[in-house]
């Protein structure tokens with residue numbers, strides 16, 4: 295499919311019930327958080343305006359976009375189970391990978407993200423996060439026959455991790471990503487329903503409601519992953535050593551920026567939040583289901599001792615319902631916004647940013663983007679330019695107006 299400059303105003307808004315369930319959150323507020331900053335900071339003049347340029351249309355619920363290091367192609371994940379490639383401004387017809395028959399799209403389920411191994415150019419490995427036909431969460435490794443191949447080897451699959459998630463179809467988490475430490479991170483939801491009925495998020499003997507960290511660099515059938523020695527719960531009885539952080543409700547998207555980790559955790563009915571911590575801060579408790587944002591859940595009182603509160607939160611006013619976490623901008627096309635964290639909301643379909651400074655969200659800005667449909671995710675290409683993925687099937691590059 296050729297590239298389109300689709301007029302934004304012509305794009306219809308389609309609400310997908312599946313994502314409405316998954317995301318919920320609300321506005322305003324502060325908290326505590328990580329320290330330091332990730333790198334260069336630009337200063338956008340008041341006259342700077344951002345716009346969206348359509349790079350692919352007609353996709354089936356595009357939920358993620360990424361690219362291997364140094365690769366000009368865009369890899370777009372469709373929730374129904376395919377990975378599609380945009381090459382030379384053309385959406386290729388044949389999928390890179392098609393695991394549609396291994397997943398379902400009921401509720402919030404599906405193929406939810408992918409991550410290229412940092413050495414993909416030489417080893418051809420990439421990892422996918424999907425819910426299987428039983429609803430369980432699966433991390434599976436596949437490989438491409440060559441780094442420039444446009445079709446991966448479907449028979450190369452090696453299951454890395456399977457997490458039982460049998461009861462509810464919502465709150466699966468959904469992002470698999472390599473950290474700057476070379477380990478693989480997996481964000482899992484609390485198991486679904488509402489209010490975390492099983493108490494998974496605060497239970498360090500459960501892999502649900504967590505950010506996990508595993509070493510997949512020597513994966514084999516017999517031992518698909520190992521535990522990094524600096525994981526916080528390693529060698530403790532009654533806990534799972536894969537856990538890096540806990541107390542998460544549905545961390546649909548998170549992002550690394552140099553020394554910092556940004557987690558956008560979808561809330562219940564009152565708060566959407568962004569947590570920021572140093573990448574080396576192991577074992578943090580982000581509060582759910584004791585807290586929702588900075589508020590006590592389900593209401594006062596609660597004990598916030600030991601809880602890392604968000605550095606940013608918002609409520610459900612103005613048609614907002616569920617945070618869609620993005621990235622800190624580290625591209626080169628718009629240097630004025632370097633260092634800003636971009637995010638959206640599934641229902642409001644907006645484009646927003648803030649600058650994290652020593653545990654506070656400063657310079658909050660709404661970029662005035664409208665009528666682009668429900669925002670399922672952000673994406674980042676190999677040049678670290680950012681993309682917005684709409685439930686109406688269009689993938690947009692964020693550009694200077």
Ligand SMILES: [Ca+2]
Nearest residue numbers: 580581582587
């Ligand atoms: Ca929290």
